[in-house]
Each structure stands twice: as C-alpha cells, then as structure tokens.
Amino acid sequence: MARDFHSDAPLAFPILIGDIGGTNARFWVLADSLAEPQQFPNVRTADFETIDQAIQQEVLDKTSKQPRSAILAVAAPIEGDEIPLTNCDWIVRPRRLIEQLGFSDVLVINDFEAQALAIASLSPDDRMPVGPRTDAPVASRVVLGPGTGLGVAGLVHARDMWFPVPGEGGHVDLGPRSERDLAIFPNIERIEGRVAGEQILCGRGLVNLYRAICKTDGIEPIYNDPADITSHGLSGHNPQAFETLTLFVTYLGRLAGDMALIMMAKGGVYLAGGISQKIIPALKRPEFRAAFEDKAPHTALMRQIPTFIVTHPQAALAGLASYARTPEQFGLATDGRRWRG
The missing domain is CATH 3.40.367.20 (Hexokinase; domain 1)
Structure with a gap:
C-alpha cells in the first residue's frame, strides 16, 4: 500500500523524470547520478487516456532500465492524492503509479518549480x-x-x-x-x-x-x-x-x-x-x-x-535531473508531495 512520505532522502535510481504539460509530456530516465539521461520522444497527452498508459507504452516498454522512482513536474497545483492537470484530461495518481507500474517512490512538483531548479545551474x-x-x-x-x-x-x-x-x-x-x-x-x-x-x-x-x-x-x-x-x-x-x-x-x-x-x-x-x-x-x-x-x-x-x-530545449527536465542527482543542493519541500510504497 502506498503511503504519504516526507523525507529529504534521495530517490533511488534509476529515476524516471517527467515534464507534464497540457499538450505534451516529456520523459527522461536517469540510470544513476553520473549517467547521461535516456531521452524519449515527446508524448502528446491527447493520444493517451491516462498518464499511466503513456508511461507504460512510451517509456517502460521501451527501456531496459526500469525506473524505481519517479519525479514528475506537472502544470497543476498539487493537493491530495489525485492531481488533475489544468489543460488536459490526465489525472496524476501517485498511489496508482506505485501500485500498478512498480515505482517505489513518487515525487510530484509544480512545473515552474522544475524551471526554477533549472535556472540554478544553466x-x-x-x-x-x-x-x-x-x-x-x-x-x-x-x-x-x-x-x-x-x-x-x-x-x-x-x-x-x-x-x-x-x-x-x-x-x-x-x-x-x-x-x-x-x-x-x-x-x-x-x-x-x-x-x-x-x-x-x-x-x-x-x-x-x-x-x-x-x-x-x-x-x-x-x-x-x-x-x-x-x-x-x-x-x-x-x-x-x-x-x-x-x-x-x-x-x-x-x-x-x-x-x-x-x-x-x-x-x-x-x-x-x-x-x-x-x-x-x-x-x-x-x-x-x-x-x-x-x-x-x-x-x-x-x-x-x-x-x-x-x-535549453528541455529546461524543466534538466532542472529535475539536477535535483535527482544532487538533492542536497536544493531545499525542495516534499511534504504532501512524495509517496512511497
């Protein structure tokens, strides 16, 4: 059973990072803190009924590096266990991502927090x-x-x-x-x-x-x-x-x-x-x-x-990658936004 989790402990690699907008979703997988990201083609949100389907078909089915954790930046306020996106029909449900896609740890932040993380080290x-x-x-x-x-x-x-x-x-x-x-x-x-x-x-x-x-x-x-x-x-x-x-x-x-x-x-x-x-x-x-x-x-x-x-063509993902690699350099609030199996 997934549960709310507040911790500054690093997320376990490999890590899926995603920038989820109203029209497009972009994903990388980081194998470890030193590896270059494995990049995937942009996903049109309208092509998939749920974010779970998109992640499964466009990422998990196409990589041998099965991620243990996920950090997602979403264009929506994060309140509770169901996070509806502002400009598309997707709803991010971290508990379902853990229970159905095999993640052990999911962190969800606002999309412009990811942009802020990026400008720390551009x-x-x-x-x-x-x-x-x-x-x-x-x-x-x-x-x-x-x-x-x-x-x-x-x-x-x-x-x-x-x-x-x-x-x-x-x-x-x-x-x-x-x-x-x-x-x-x-x-x-x-x-x-x-x-x-x-x-x-x-x-x-x-x-x-x-x-x-x-x-x-x-x-x-x-x-x-x-x-x-x-x-x-x-x-x-x-x-x-x-x-x-x-x-x-x-x-x-x-x-x-x-x-x-x-x-x-x-x-x-x-x-x-x-x-x-x-x-x-x-x-x-x-x-x-x-x-x-x-x-x-x-x-x-x-x-x-x-x-x-x-x-930078994918600044938000670069910001998420910086945090994933060196979380100790960022005072990112995780309370109420991190779930763990």
Whole structure:
C-alpha cells in the first residue's frame, strides 16, 4: 500500500523524470547520478487516456532500465492524492503509479518549480543575455514563462542551497502607464473586471492584446492565431501585429522587473517558455530592458540585474535531473508531495 512520505532522502535510481504539460509530456530516465539521461520522444497527452498508459507504452516498454522512482513536474497545483492537470484530461495518481507500474517512490512538483531548479545551474550555452550584463551572480533568481499561460517562480539562494519558490505570479494585476496604454486597456478582455498578467502575457493573451489594439484603431482583426501575430509582428508587415509584439515585450519587461524587485533577484531574471524563444529578436530590442529598468527610485539597481532567455530545449527536465542527482543542493519541500510504497 502506498503511503504519504516526507523525507529529504534521495530517490533511488534509476529515476524516471517527467515534464507534464497540457499538450505534451516529456520523459527522461536517469540510470544513476553520473549517467547521461535516456531521452524519449515527446508524448502528446491527447493520444493517451491516462498518464499511466503513456508511461507504460512510451517509456517502460521501451527501456531496459526500469525506473524505481519517479519525479514528475506537472502544470497543476498539487493537493491530495489525485492531481488533475489544468489543460488536459490526465489525472496524476501517485498511489496508482506505485501500485500498478512498480515505482517505489513518487515525487510530484509544480512545473515552474522544475524551471526554477533549472535556472540554478544553466550553462552560458543554455541562456541568452538580454541587456548589458552577461554574468549570473550566485544570488536569488526569478523565472517567468509566457506560454499556454504565464508561469512564475522564484529561486532563493541561502545556506549554500537553492530553494525553489512556486507561486501564481502570472495572475498579478497588470495596468496601463502610457497614454497609448490608457487607450488600449479599456478594450482588453478582462476576468471578473481586472486585467491580470496572464490576460496579455501568454498565447491567448497575445490575441487578446492584438484584438484590443485593432479595436482601438477602429479596424477589423485579421489574425486569430498567436503564431500569425508573432510572425507578422517580427516582420513588421502588419502595424497592429508589430505594436502587439512591441507592447507584449514592454509589459513582460514591466512584470519581470516587478518580480525582480519582489525577490531581490540579483542573480537574474530568466524568460522560459515557448513564446520567449520564438520572439528573441523582439526581446533583444530596447523596449524589454527599458521597461524592466524603469522602476524609479530603483533604476540604478535594476540596471545591475541581468536578464536572460532560457534556450535549453528541455529546461524543466534538466532542472529535475539536477535535483535527482544532487538533492542536497536544493531545499525542495516534499511534504504532501512524495509517496512511497
């Protein structure tokens, strides 16, 4: 019988690590703390009725290294023994994974905690600086990820350890500052009367912002897909798409700066998620850093905080692997999130 288990003891190798999103699930198996991960093709969540089936057919049936433990990062809050994913029909049931798939130990954390674990040790090859600073001091950090939604997490450095801090920072208020903002914001679709960061700074948020700009300009929108808005915004062929992308990186810079101040993130702010990698030319233009630094009376402080785009193709899995190999370097809370047979 599986039971709740709280311990800082390392998980037993081989370890299955998984990054479970609404659309895709990605898996690695670590044979031991020194081995390179065995990687598996991306799994579309819609192709399997349950996560148990996906793990069995796409991992366990295709490797001789049968994992004893599992660490899963999921796009959902972890509360209780059944963890429904936010944007797909899968439900993670750690007790069932133990009883039916043979794991002895299962740890489930939030997906942006995994991103936070990753930014503790990203190499220069896996991050692209935005702005004048290219170093990353060993100090507290923040990661933001505009994608399907807007994920935010912190990473505190203390006592020679990294402590990931999950949260829901994507739902803080985002308000107008400039005259143009004041004209556009009344046309932005709201949630219960307010504009949260995720209403603009994600895929559907791009569409929301684009439509608001078109309405402000008195024209009919012609794009409905975030990818179309992004591509035409980068090319500059469409004025409204170009302004959408310009304001998107401006607002992202403002929110990133707010999070840097909250966390005193002298170790840097990291932009993760699929959108960040797709709009690198826009992020490298002046607007992002200008908005990030525009935090009077702390402008001078903000200029000293580096910002990066995470370019590692599977950063969340890399973060989970770092924890699996060296758990003593991380103050990861396991209470209520670790199950053992």
